Amino acid sequence: MPLIKCNECEHLILSRIGTICPNCGHTVSYFEGDKNRKKYGKFFAISLIIPFFSFFMILLTSTSFIAFNIAVIIYAILAYISSPFKFKEIFFTTFEKFFFLGIWSLANALLVTMIYNLYNKF
Ligand SMILES: [Zn+2]
Known part of the structure; x- marks a missing residue:
């Protein structure tokens, strides 16, 4: 699973849909990443x-x-x-x-x- 930068805080997170950023709580949406x-x-x-x-x-x-x-x-x-x-x-x-x-x-x-x-x- 590739890593992407969180849209909100640039923290590295998994690109999978529904992943919640541990840093800011942003959730990865369907068309993101x-x-x-x-x-x-x-x-x-x-x-x-x-x-x-x-x-x-x-x-x-x-x-x-x-x-x-x-x-x-x-x-x-x-x-x-x-x-x-x-x-x-x-x-x-x-x-x-x-x-x-x-x-x-x-x-x-x-x-x-x-x-x-x-x-x-x-
Ligand atoms: Zn974040």
């Missing part, structure tokens, strides 16, 4: 915002064929960026890995279906 955990917070936000953003972007551009094609390209890039495969090292458990993979697959399956239906309308 380990670099991977900060990355985890970022990934969590990305995986929530990107599907919503893609959905509205595709919906709003669906009246123009050129704008729609650009939106589809942007969507493909965003889907790749938010892929859990790129964040493998941040997951603590197998459950987390499959949970995020499931959400990502579901959101993208819906978006791809939507794109396919809209293409058929042009």
